[in-house]
Amino acid sequence: MSLILSVHDLTMHYTTRKGDVSAVDGVSFDLERGQSLGLVGESGCGKTSIAFSLMRLLPENGIIKDGYIMIDGQDIVAMDYNDLLKFRWKKIAMVFQAAMNALNPVYTVGDQIVEALELHFGDIPPEQVHERIASLFDLVGLDPALMERYPHEFSGGMRQRAVIAMALSCDPDVIIADEPTTALDVIVQDRILKRIRELQKELNMAMIYISHDIAVIAEVSDRIGVMYAGRMAELANSVDIFAHPTHPYTYALMGAFPSIKGKKRELNTLPGEPPDLLNPPQGCRFHPRCPYATEICHEKQPEFKPVNGVTHNDLTRGHYVACWHPLEGVTL
Amino acid sequence: MNAEVITIDESLVRVEGLKKYFPVGGSLFKRAKSHIYAVDDVNFTIQKGKSLGLVGESGCGKTTTGKMLARLYDPTGGHIYLNDMELGQVDLAEVKGMQLKTFRRRVQMIFQDPYESLNPRRTIFDTVVEPLAVQGIGDLVEREERVANLLELVGLTPADTFLFRFPHELSGGQRQRVAIARALIIDPAFIVADEPTSMLDVSIRIGVMQLMQELADRFGVSYLYITHDLAVARYMCQDVAVMYLGKMVEVAETEELLAHPLHPYTQALISAVPIPDPRLERETIDIKGGVAQPIDPPARCRFYDRCLLADDHCRDNDHPPLEDKGNGHMVACYKV
Numbered sequence: 001m002s003l004i005l006s007v008h009d010l011t012m013h014y015t016t017r018k019g020d021v022s023a024v025d026g027v028s029f030d031l032e033r034g035q036s037l038g039l040v041g042e043s044g045c046g047k048t049s050i051a052f053s054l055m056r057l058l059p060e061n062g063i064i065k066d067g068y069i070m071i072d073g074q075d076i077v078a079m080d081y082n083d084l085l086k087f088r089w090k091k092i093a094m095v096f097q098a099a100m101n102a103l104n105p106v107y108t109v110g111d112q113i114v115e116a117l118e119l120h121f122g123d124i125p126p127e128q129v130h131e132r133i134a135s136l137f138d139l140v141g142l143d144p145a146l147m148e149r150y151p152h153e154f155s156g157g158m159r160q161r162a163v164i165a166m167a168l169s170c171d172p173d174v175i176i177a178d179e180p181t182t183a184l185d186v187i188v189q190d191r192i193l194k195r196i197r198e199l200q201k202e203l204n205m206a207m208i209y210i211s212h213d214i215a216v217i218a219e220v221s222d223r224i225g226v227m228y229a230g231r232m233a234e235l236a237n238s239v240d241i242f243a244h245p246t247h248p249y250t251y252a253l254m255g256a257f258p259s260i261k262g263k264k265r266e267l268n269t270l271p272g273e274p275p276d277l278l279n280p281p282q283g284c285r286f287h288p289r290c291p292y293a294t295e296i297c298h299e300k301q302p303e304f305k306p307v308n309g310v311t312h313n314d315l316t317r318g319h320y321v322a323c324w325h326p327l328e329g330v331t332l
Numbered sequence: 333m334n335a336e337v338i339t340i341d342e343s344l345v346r347v348e349g350l351k352k353y354f355p356v357g358g359s360l361f362k363r364a365k366s367h368i369y370a371v372d373d374v375n376f377t378i379q380k381g382k383s384l385g386l387v388g389e390s391g392c393g394k395t396t397t398g399k400m401l402a403r404l405y406d407p408t409g410g411h412i413y414l415n416d417m418e419l420g421q422v423d424l425a426e427v428k429g430m431q432l433k434t435f436r437r438r439v440q441m442i443f444q445d446p447y448e449s450l451n452p453r454r455t456i457f458d459t460v461v462e463p464l465a466v467q468g469i470g471d472l473v474e475r476e477e478r479v480a481n482l483l484e485l486v487g488l489t490p491a492d493t494f495l496f497r498f499p500h501e502l503s504g505g506q507r508q509r510v511a512i513a514r515a516l517i518i519d520p521a522f523i524v525a526d527e528p529t530s531m532l533d534v535s536i537r538i539g540v541m542q543l544m545q546e547l548a549d550r551f552g553v554s555y556l557y558i559t560h561d562l563a564v565a566r567y568m569c570q571d572v573a574v575m576y577l578g579k580m581v582e583v584a585e586t587e588e589l590l591a592h593p594l595h596p597y598t599q600a601l602i603s604a605v606p607i608p609d610p611r612l613e614r615e616t617i618d619i620k621g622g623v624a625q626p627i628d629p630p631a632r633c634r635f636y637d638r639c640l641l642a643d644d645h646c647r648d649n650d651h652p653p654l655e656d657k658g659n660g661h662m663v664a665c666y667k668v
Contacts, residue, residue: 042533042534042535042536043533155622155623157622185389185390185560185623186389186560186601186604186605186606187389187600187601187604187619188622189604189606190604190606190616191618193606194616212533212534213606214534214608215563215605215606215607215608216606218606218607218608218609218610219606219607219610219614221610238610239610239611242609242610242611243611252535253534253535254608256534256535256537256538257534257563257608258561258563258564258566258567259563259607259608259609260562260563260566260590260602260605260607261607261609261612261614262609262612264566264567264587267538267541267542267567268538269535269538269539269542270535270538270539271539273503273505273535273536274533274535332609
């Protein structure tokens with residue numbers, strides 16, 4: 001399989017009046033075509049900032065300080081604005097969190113997709129446009145007749161499907177889905193996640209899911225990256241990370257998640273709250289909440305490296321962790 | 333059942349035929365022609381010291397039910413009997429005026445969004461002490477002591493460092509703890525908790541859930557716990573009631589409901605919940621279409637349009653009543 005996305009040592013700050021907020025700090029991951037990665041973590045852990053960095057849609061005060069983001073061999077961090085306009089949506093597209101806000105209420109849903117198509121492919125004959133939108137609607141499970149309708153006539157689930165159709169319109173290689181189903185009811189969520197998953201396999205796209213919900217991430221991702229306070233704490237295949245969580249934060253996060261299946265086990269609590277990223281703690285950013293923290297955790301930042309005894313040491317297959325005292329042989 | 337009949341049972345709250353219809357499209361001079369049947373003929377009981385989870389998708393009427401129990405909405409019809417040690421049996425749907433004020437001492441509410449439910453201009457002390465002031469309980473010294481004690485109990489320690497802070501200085505989890513303290517300060521018998529943890533991050537959420545359970549045991553309060561998340565209900569509630577378009581479709585003990593759901597809607601709902609473990613396979617039981625609004629619904633099973641089992645009988649008869657299928661597992665379905 002071929003590498004489509006490579007993020008290396010990505011570091012991103014927001015400049016504020018109170019100082020720099022270290023939102024993303026030295027994050028690396030790779031993704032192949034047809035692979036899906038779930039980024040999971042609590043609010044403020046940097047997962048959405050990574051998405052906006054990948055799209056180069058950061059607000060004015062969001063500055064990429066270091067690292068590169070290679071998408072299909074081109075570094076999007078260094079790219080100038082005009083090239084970026086042609087690149088974005090064709091190579092990498094995004095499904096936004098709030099589907100209502102992502103759609104313009106005064107245009108029909110169809111017209112909004114036409115806009116994206118025209119921007120990238122110039123003038124296309126109307127029949128062809130119509131055909132393209134109809135097939136996109138079909139793909140995401142919407143009745144093509146609905147393209148003449150306005151966003152307010154759509155239900156939450158239909159809007160989310162329309163936004164997915166929009167993201168697919170220019171055949172991107174990578175799609176980022178930022179909390180794509182968070183506002184939806186569980187039955188609708190289930191249908192949409194299934195459809196996205198099928199599409200991803202059919203079209204052989206690389207997919208990044210972003211969610212705070214580890215259950216959703218577990219269902220749709222081949223690989224999972226656990227983020228904490230702007231850093232990647234652990235990255236591994238979904239099955240491996242659940243079978244052998246290695247970072248104490250990963251373990252705590254999984255143990256804090258209630259499930260309706262299996263034995264009703266005691267839920268873990270994690271004392272304290274995530275740090276203020278204006279003044280992140282020295283050393284490992286998790287050390288103030290970590291039950292295993294020792295001297296070194298206060299002083300030195302642990303390296304993000306393959307877990308001992310794991311054969312794969314590449315970022316598309318391997319099990320990586322950033323911890324001085326990785327857990328061994330624990331399961332939930 | 334007649335209101336005068338005093339039953340000796342262990343129920344704390346018994347809801348009978350509760351209804352709330354909202355008018356659509358009316359105005360000052362024009363009577364509304366249609367109504368949203370937000371809650372339509374709902375019956376349930378909450379046992380003393382136990383908590384009932386009310387689950388369902390958005391728009392199913394669970395919040396409306398909760399708000400009627402806290403009397404933030406006036407019911408269109410039906411009864412809410414509260415068996416109270418202090419007040420005896422009262423029908424909350426009927427109380428008015430001064431009586432309503434007394435009753436507010438017994439029933440409190442915790443809201444979903446701690447960023448909106450706390451007054452940003454009031455200190456934590458002002459917020460938590462308010463119910464005592466309204467009810468005229470204790471003098472200033474006593475009130476201060478009670479507030480400080482309760483803040484310690486909800487985990488805001490040391491209390492004196494929190495007393496004179498403002499909500500914007502607190503995190504989401506801390507704010508929700510303040511909201512819990514405010515609800516508990518006047519020793520209620522019963523608390524309506526409307527999605528109290530759904531805005532909180534995972535690691536914070538469990539702490540608040542455990543706190544609510546500890547306090548329930550300590551103060552002997554029961555919750556009506558409204559949530560869309562069955563997994564949360566599993567940890568918080570002994571019993572779960574599932575609502576669909578204003579109707580109660582299934583009520584059972586939590587583990588029983590999760591293991592053996594009987595109503596086709598409950599089955600679909602449970603099968604759609606993602607499992608936080610990629611090693612477990614999940615089989616989806618799908619249903620047709622999406623949720624509609626219950627505007628002037630026809631007299632048939634509310635679930636008829638989406639049900640895969642439905643037949644003419646379900647179409648031609650009114651919504652089925654809740655029936656006990658053994659061990660208190662109640663289902664409203666003709667096909668079970």
